[in-house]
Amino acid sequence: MGAGGNSLSSSDPSRAAIRLAFGCDDALAQSIAALGRETAQPRGAVLWPQSDRHEAILMLAGRAQEVAYGRDGAILLLHLLGPGDLFGDLVGGGDPVSQVEAVDHGRGAHFASATILRLMESYSCVGLAISRQLARRLAGLRHRMVETALLSATGRICAELLRRGGDQPDRTIRPMPVMSELAVTVQSTRETVSRTVSQLERRGIVRRVDGGLEIVAPHRLEEQAY
Known part of the structure; x- marks a missing residue:
């Protein structure tokens, strides 16, 4: 600069x-x-x-x-x-x-x-x-x-996803979250974040869309967090 x-x-x-x-x-x-x-x-x-x-x-x-x-x-x-x-x-x-x-x-x-x-x-x-x-x-x-004191790593990941996408009109996080950056945010590892997001996808709670990650079932994601 x-x-x-x-x-x-x-x-x-x-x-x-x-x-x-x-x-x-x-x-x-x-x-x-x-x-x-x-x-x-x-x-x-x-x-x-x-x-x-x-x-x-x-x-x-x-x-x-x-x-x-x-x-x-x-x-x-x-x-x-x-x-x-x-x-x-x-x-x-x-x-x-x-x-x-x-x-x-x-x-x-x-x-x-x-x-x-x-x-x-x-x-x-x-x-x-x-x-x-x-x-x-x-x-x-x-x-x-x-969240760091009271939630598990999985809970922190879900809470962060909910925070990022919950306020958007289409409940979509854009751009697509970078797993390593998300890991730093929730004080976890990239492997744990990647595994958790993959599990959420398989359960139909989130899904990848063009340019982002859509929260399909926010209430279920909240249950996973808390």
Whole structure:
């Protein structure tokens, strides 16, 4: 990811992404875009932290994940991020204990941390949108902590599938889950995840469709989880 980046104000799709993320009108989206810069996010790149910059990054396209690594090689997945999600140094200061990595190719809008704080103070829609986003992430962490402590590996896998596809109108997880990535999310192994998904397919609880995994029987999947 280069140090420069393109001006956001010249990109209509980027302004549309800002408008959707913060629930603001086009005029405010234009003003916000003028304060940031746009960069490409190659697959596998470490998006944050970056050198000594105190920045917050808004995902415009693509997917990323926030992870922490242990000394023994263990990986803890904290958050899955997609278009409209904000991550990075939101308040300034402190040593990061995790990093954000691009899962596939995407784009991001970079803002100085101080700029984000000013926007939150000046525009209620921005402050509300970010507060809701952080609250959802906290709720997600709480669910995963409980599931890790109380559910079996199979239960955690089913709960994660239900979480990803249950809110979709067609109950389909897109793109198709990557078994190794799903294993990191639920703190299991790729083999266990692959075996569990195959068993769910044989029972008719989920099925592979074009570009994704459809939850055919959500109630049965919930029974498998809990």
